[in-house]
Each structure stands twice: as structure tokens, then as C-alpha cells.
Amino acid sequence: MxxxxxxxxxxxxxxxxxxxxxxxxxxxxxxxxxxxxxxxxxxxxxxxxxxxxxxxxxxxxxxxxxxxxxxxxxxxxxxxREGERRRRDILLIGDRRATPEEKAAHDAACDAWEEAAEARAAQGGPDVSIAEAVPHGGFWDATVSHWLGTTICGVEPERNSLRDYIDTGLDGENPxxxxxxxxxxxxxxxxxxxxxxxxxxxxxxxxxxxxxxxxxxxxxxxxxxxxxxxxxxxxxxxxxxxxxxxxxxxxxxxPLALLSKIGLRGGQGLGFRLGLGPFARLGRRLEGEGDHPMSWMIAPFGRDHAVGFLGGEAAWALAREGPAAAEAFARADLTRYFGPAEVARAFPDRAVPTDWGENPLFRGAYTYARxxxxxxxxxxxxxxxxxxxxxxxxxxxxxxxxxxxxxxxxxxxxxxxxxxxxxxx
Ligand SMILES: Cc1cc2nc3c(=O)[nH]c(=O)nc-3n(C[C@H](O)[C@H](O)[C@H](O)COP(=O)(O)OP(=O)(O)OC[C@H]3O[C@@H](n4cnc5c(N)ncnc54)[C@H](O)[C@@H]3O)c2cc1C
CATH class of the missing domain: 3.50.50.60 (FAD/NAD(P)-binding domain)
Known part of the structure; x- marks a missing residue:
């Protein structure tokens, strides 16, 4: 030096x-x-x-x-690539695909979640957690909190500052x-x-x-x-x-929140094979405590791979368990959509998990505020x-x-x- x-x-x-x-x-x-x-x-x-x-x-x-x-x-x-959309191309409820009406109800619950957070923050007063501000008990509410809170923010809404979430909100174009x-x-x-x-x-x-x-x-x-x-x-x-x-x-x-990704390399014509267009989004309804659905993007840019996203405590736990556990978790989640045989056929190669949680040069993905x-x-x-x-x-x-x-x-x-x-x- x-x-x-x-x-x-x-x-x-x-x-x-x-x-x-x-x-x-x-x-x-x-x-x-x-x-x-x-x-x-x-x-x-x-x-x-x-x-x-x-x-x-x-x-x-x-x-x-x-x-x-x-x-x-x-x-x-x-x-x-302009105009990234947030809505799901496939939304599962249990083992079946949601109907268009159910998908519309899910999308409305996402909007209601954001609106409730904004309305509560606009009231002023002492900071609260996001969880205190958003709807609970509806058919989609826990799923929406899992997706907009735990996955995208990388931390459970119970621990995340509402004030900071609103102040640093990311609306607009997302290419x-x-x-x-x-x-x-x-x-x-x-x-x-x-x-x-x-x-x-x-x-x-x-x-x-x-x-x-x-x-x-x-x-x-x-x-x-x-x-x-x-x-x-x-x-x-x-x-x-x-x-x-x-x-x-x-x-x-x-502190640092954690969002982990797991990339799965597919065979040629992956999107076509799974009946999906480029950038297809997959998600499923949360089935209660202990269930940690991943969010999926299939064939981004029409390429032959899929990316699974997992945030919050489940992501930290998987990061500690290592790459083999992450791959098994991701394959099991994707199996819910396509069945074991199709997942094994579509993704024959080893997965590529990220390591932000375990890497001492980062120790997580991005910050949230307590x-x-x-x-x-x-x-x-x-x-x-x-x-x-x-x-x-x-x-x-x-x-x-x-x-x-x-x-x-x-x-x-x-x-x-x-x-x-x-x-x-
Ligand atoms: C999975 C994931 C998804 C994300 N998605 C998005 C997204 O879609 N869009 C978006 O805008 N942002 C996203 N982010 C967040 C974005 O990547 C970060 O906010 C941004 O890159 C942080 O940049 P930085 O320079 O602040 O920190 P860093 O990128 O962490 O840079 C700090 C550097 O310091 C180095 N370093 C650490 N310790 C030492 C040391 N002791 N001595 C010398 N060097 C050291 C590190 O190696 C690192 O290179 C995502 C992050 C992750 C992990």
C-alpha cells in the first residue's frame, strides 16, 4: 500500500x-x-x-x-426491460391454481395493505411496526404481509419501522x-x-x-x-x-434484513415448457405458521432459468444450513406448482444460491429500521x-x-x- x-x-x-x-x-x-x-x-x-x-x-x-x-x-x-409488474401469473391456493376472481381479491388485498400502511403513517404519532398498521385476518392478509413485508423488505413486518418503510418506499418504474x-x-x-x-x-x-x-x-x-x-x-x-x-x-x-435468491438452471425453452411467458411470477397462499412460501420469477428475459426469493427469518435459517438445504427447499417449493417429475426434468442442474447472510463482508442484504x-x-x-x-x-x-x-x-x-x-x- x-x-x-x-x-x-x-x-x-x-x-x-x-x-x-x-x-x-x-x-x-x-x-x-x-x-x-x-x-x-x-x-x-x-x-x-x-x-x-x-x-x-x-x-x-x-x-x-x-x-x-x-x-x-x-x-x-x-x-x-421496462414495466416490471408485481402481480402473480400463477397463484396457488393449496395445490390448486387460484381463479381469476381469487387473483383479483389477492391483488386488492395487496393494494389495501399498502393503503393501510400509508394511512396509518399519515396519522403521525409515535412510530409503530408495519404489522400494527396493516390488515389482519382476511383470506389473503397473511400472504400479502409475507410477500410485501417479509420477502421484499427481508424482515418480518413485526420488526420493521412503519415510518421508515413509508419514508423509503419504492414506487414507480422498476426495470x-x-x-x-x-x-x-x-x-x-x-x-x-x-x-x-x-x-x-x-x-x-x-x-x-x-x-x-x-x-x-x-x-x-x-x-x-x-x-x-x-x-x-x-x-x-x-x-x-x-x-x-x-x-x-x-x-x-x-440492521441488515435478508433476501436470499436461489437460481435454478433450466433446459432450453423453459418458459415455453412450463407454459409461461418471460418474467412469469409465481406465488402461493401462506398456509399458516411455519410455512414460508418462496416467490418465483421464471424465465427472466426469456432465459432458461428460474429465480426463487425467500426473505426474513426463514432465509437466515436456510443460510445457516447451507447451499444443499437451500436447493432442497427451493425444489420442494417449486414442486407445489409443477410436481416433482417436471421440476426434476426442467431443472436438472445444481442450483445457485446466494450467500449474503453468511458472507462476513455483507452480513445481510439491505437495511431496515427497527x-x-x-x-x-x-x-x-x-x-x-x-x-x-x-x-x-x-x-x-x-x-x-x-x-x-x-x-x-x-x-x-x-x-x-x-x-x-x-x-x-
Ligand atoms: C438479494 C439482494 C437483492 C437486492 N435487490 C435490489 C434491487 O433489486 N435494486 C436495488 O437497487 N437494490 C437491491 N439490493 C440492495 C443493493 O444491492 C444495495 O443497497 C447496494 O448495492 C449497497 O451498496 P453499498 O455500496 O452501500 O454497500 P456494499 O455493496 O455492501 O459495498 C460495501 C463494500 O465494502 C466491502 N467491505 C466490507 N468490509 C470491508 C472491510 N473491512 N474493508 C474493506 N472493504 C470492506 C464489501 O466487500 C463491499 O464490496 C439488493 C440486495 C440484495 C443482497
């Missing part, structure tokens, strides 16, 4: 790449220090496992009309990127000064900022920390002097350690687009501007 640099950025995910991009635009020299063997962090496209681009992490360009990465993706010639979201983020990193395989374990702040890790130490004038709050809460990066109480509290107020902790994002984004020479950035720090790549990117840019202003000429 060089002995001394101007600004160090810890982590080469979207926030770190956004920060380094902005620092370069501001004429600042920086070095991005990344513990892992690749750039992109939680935006990661891999093509070997399924024989086609598979986004292990982010795949939707959420709120595309306001996402800073949309115009960049278009300018770079990436292919966006996916054919080449992969991770491919886009990796492209944005091209040409930036990034050092891979360089974990930082300790940051010491006195007259300079000293970063220490197994590959040596480095002094900088300023530093932007973009590692996940999961990594910070687990002590993956230590600070000297220790963090102020309110920053510690903000980190612990924003009930009462919705203000933590602003606290973290505004933190000025060591007289403003150490800043935080990352998806957790975005008060509007938390949990997204676009939010992480924007927060990296904002931290770069703030730090550059602090350091002056």
Missing part, C-alpha cells in the same frame, strides 16, 4: 464507486480499499452458474424515473438490466483507483487518519466508510477513538467523525432511497462532496 494518500474510501460497492467518481470529478485523489476479490459489493452479476447473467444481489433499477443510475445505464447502452445490475456497477468502477483484497480492520483518527489491515497501514487526510451496517455492528471495522453513542445507536437501529429508529439514516449520513474527516456512506445512509443501488451511489457522491468541502484546498 502507498504510505499516504488524500482520501481513502473503504468498500468498492455502489457507494464507494459513487464516492470515488465524485472525488475524481472534484479533482481529489483517492484510493478505494476493498476487502473482497471484486468490485460492486451487493450489486454482483455472475454468469457461470446459470450460463447467463444472474444478479445475486440487486436486479431492479428501482424508481427508475428518479434513479441517478438510469440515465447512466442508458448512456452506456445497457438494455432496460431490470439484461446485462445485469452488477455488470453496470462494475462498468462504473472501470478506471477508478481501487485496490482489491485489502480489508481494513481499524481506523485511527488523530492528526491523520490511519487505516490498518493485514496488508499494512495507510495514512489519509480523510476517509469515507461504506461497509454495511451489518459489518459495522459485528465489529468488522473498529474505530479509535470509539464511535460516539448516537452513531453506535444509529448503526444498531439499522421500530422507533427511522431517524437513524439521517444520523449516519450526517455523522462527522474526527472533525468531519471521516464520513459514512452506503445504502443505509440514504433517507429516501435506502436499500437500493441508486441510493448507495447518491450517498457516496454526497459524502465525497461533504468531505472535500471539509478538507478544503
Amino acid at each position: 502507498p504510505a499516504e494518500i488524500d482520501i481513502a474510501v473503504i468498500g468498492a460497492g455502489a457507494a464507494g464507486i459513487g464516492a470515488a467518481t465524485r472525488l475524481a470529478e472534484l479533482g481529489r485523489s483517492c484510493l478505494v480499499l476493498e476487502a473482497g476479490p471484486r468490485v460492486g459489493g451487493r450489486a454482483y452479476t455472475e454468469s457461470e452458474g446459470l450460463g447467463t447473467p444472474f444478479d445475486h444481489g440487486a436486479s431492479w433499477l428501482h424508481v427508475a424515473e428518479h434513479n441517478p443510475l438510469t440515465p447512466i445505464a442508458r448512456r452506456l447502452g445497457f438494455t432496460l 431490470q438490466i439484461a446485462e445485469g445490475f452488477g455488470t453496470l456497477v462494475a462498468r462504473l468502477a472501470a478506471g477508478l483507483p481501487i485496490r482489491l483484497g485489502t480489508p481494513i480492520e481499524r481506523i485511527r483518527a488523530d492528526r491523520a487518519i490511519t487505516l490498518e489491515g493485514p496488508r499494512g497501514s495507510l495514512r489519509a487526510r480523510g476517509c469515507i466508510v461504506t461497509v454495511s451496517t451489518g459489518v459495522l455492528a459485528a465489529g468488522g471495522l473498529r474505530f479509535e477513538p470509539g464511535l460516539p453513542t448516537e452513531i453506535e445507536a444509529a448503526i444498531h437501529g439499522l 421500530v422507533g429508529a427511522a431517524g437513524s439514516r439521517a444520523v449516519l449520513a450526517g455523522a462527522r467523525l474526527a472533525d468531519g474527516r471521516i464520513r459514512f456512506a452506503g445504502e443505509a445512509c440514504h433517507t429516501r432511497y435506502a436499500g437500493t443501488v441508486g441510493g448507495a451511489w447518491a450517498s457516496g457522491m454526497a459524502a465525497a462532496e461533504a468531505l472535500s468541502a471539509t478538507l478544503g484546498g
Whole structure:
């Protein structure tokens, strides 16, 4: 490592790449220090496992009309598939397919769920959990909570702050990127000064900022920390002097939720064979406590694979059990739709499960706020350690687009501007 640099950025995910991009635009020299063997962090496209681009992490360009990465993706010639729909192509009730009327009732329950959450938040007053605000007891209510809460948010609605859920809601266009979201983020990193395989374990702040890790130490004038709050809460990066109480509290107020994906590689003409068009969505009614239905997307972009999604406690439990258990779970869930013989025929190869929950460089998928902790994002984004020479950035720090790549990117840019202003000429 060089002995001394101007600004160090810890982590080469979207926030770190956004920060380094902005620092370069501001004429600042920086070095991005990344513990892992690749750039992109939680935006990661891999093509070997399924024989086609598979986004292990982010795949939707959420709120595309306001996402800073949309115009960049278009300018770079990436292919966006517009108009992602949320409704199910196949919805199972027990072992049978729901009728059109039952599907309409399910869709109405989804709308009612969102409306109830918004209405309760609009009342103001103390923060409550999402579970306290949404409908219960109706035929579809538990299923909708499982889907819109536990799966999409990656955490059970009982533990998730309603205030934060509403403040960071993702409405609008949600295209996916054919080449992969991770491919886009990796492209944005091209040409930036990034050092891979360089974990930082300790940051010491006195007259300079000293970063220490197994590959040596480095002094900088300023530093932007973009590692996940999961990594910070687990002590993956230590600070000297220790963090102020309110920053510690903000980190612990924003734990990582878990959304896991399991990719199943299919034979040629998978969608056709299963009688489904591209991007087909499958889901089933929750059958009581202990049932954890996956959500499925079959043949995205017309490709021959399926992706199953599982969030919350069930996803953490499966992550601990390992890839074989995840594959067995996914196959069993899909069997509900097509039967064992067809699933075995359609998906002969080994599955590709993601490992965000077990990976010590992430420790989950994206943040949620504990009930009462919705203000933590602003606290973290505004933190000025060591007289403003150490800043935080990352998806957790975005008060509007938390949990997204676009939010992480924007927060990296904002931290770069703030730090550059602090350091002056
Ligand atoms: C399954 C899943 C699905 C998702 N779906 C979407 C989606 O559809 N759309 C969307 O917009 N977002 C989605 N997200 C969220 C999105 O991926 C993240 O919000 C975003 O990528 C976070 O970027 P970041 O830079 O804040 O953090 P990270 O990407 O986590 O970057 C931090 C970097 O720091 C590195 N690091 C960790 N510890 C150290 C250390 N000690 N020293 C040096 N480096 C270290 C890590 O390796 C990592 O590269 C999804 C995430 C997951 C996991």
C-alpha cells in the first residue's frame, strides 16, 4: 500500500464507486480499499452458474424515473426491460391454481395493505411496526404481509419501522438490466483507483487518519466508510477513538434484513415448457405458521432459468444450513406448482444460491429500521467523525432511497462532496 494518500474510501460497492467518481470529478485523489476479490459489493452479476447473467444481489433499477443510475445505464447502452409488474401469473391456493376472481381479491388485498400502511403513517404519532398498521385476518392478509413485508423488505413486518418503510418506499418504474445490475456497477468502477483484497480492520483518527489491515497501514487526510451496517455492528471495522453513542445507536437501529435468491438452471425453452411467458411470477397462499412460501420469477428475459426469493427469518435459517438445504427447499417449493417429475426434468442442474447472510463482508442484504429508529439514516449520513474527516456512506445512509443501488451511489457522491468541502484546498 502507498504510505499516504488524500482520501481513502473503504468498500468498492455502489457507494464507494459513487464516492470515488465524485472525488475524481472534484479533482481529489483517492484510493478505494476493498476487502473482497471484486468490485460492486451487493450489486454482483455472475454468469457461470446459470450460463447467463444472474444478479445475486440487486436486479431492479428501482424508481427508475428518479434513479441517478438510469440515465447512466442508458448512456452506456445497457438494455432496460421496462414495466416490471408485481402481480402473480400463477397463484396457488393449496395445490390448486387460484381463479381469476381469487387473483383479483389477492391483488386488492395487496393494494389495501399498502393503503393501510400509508394511512396509518399519515396519522403521525409515535412510530409503530408495519404489522400494527396493516390488515389482519382476511383470506389473503397473511400472504400479502409475507410477500410485501417479509420477502421484499427481508424482515418480518413485526420488526420493521412503519415510518421508515413509508419514508423509503419504492414506487414507480422498476426495470431490470439484461446485462445485469452488477455488470453496470462494475462498468462504473472501470478506471477508478481501487485496490482489491485489502480489508481494513481499524481506523485511527488523530492528526491523520490511519487505516490498518493485514496488508499494512495507510495514512489519509480523510476517509469515507461504506461497509454495511451489518459489518459495522459485528465489529468488522473498529474505530479509535470509539464511535460516539448516537452513531453506535444509529448503526444498531439499522440492521441488515435478508433476501436470499436461489437460481435454478433450466433446459432450453423453459418458459415455453412450463407454459409461461418471460418474467412469469409465481406465488402461493401462506398456509399458516411455519410455512414460508418462496416467490418465483421464471424465465427472466426469456432465459432458461428460474429465480426463487425467500426473505426474513426463514432465509437466515436456510443460510445457516447451507447451499444443499437451500436447493432442497427451493425444489420442494417449486414442486407445489409443477410436481416433482417436471421440476426434476426442467431443472436438472445444481442450483445457485446466494450467500449474503453468511458472507462476513455483507452480513445481510439491505437495511431496515427497527421500530422507533427511522431517524437513524439521517444520523449516519450526517455523522462527522474526527472533525468531519471521516464520513459514512452506503445504502443505509440514504433517507429516501435506502436499500437500493441508486441510493448507495447518491450517498457516496454526497459524502465525497461533504468531505472535500471539509478538507478544503
Ligand atoms: C438479494 C439482494 C437483492 C437486492 N435487490 C435490489 C434491487 O433489486 N435494486 C436495488 O437497487 N437494490 C437491491 N439490493 C440492495 C443493493 O444491492 C444495495 O443497497 C447496494 O448495492 C449497497 O451498496 P453499498 O455500496 O452501500 O454497500 P456494499 O455493496 O455492501 O459495498 C460495501 C463494500 O465494502 C466491502 N467491505 C466490507 N468490509 C470491508 C472491510 N473491512 N474493508 C474493506 N472493504 C470492506 C464489501 O466487500 C463491499 O464490496 C439488493 C440486495 C440484495 C443482497
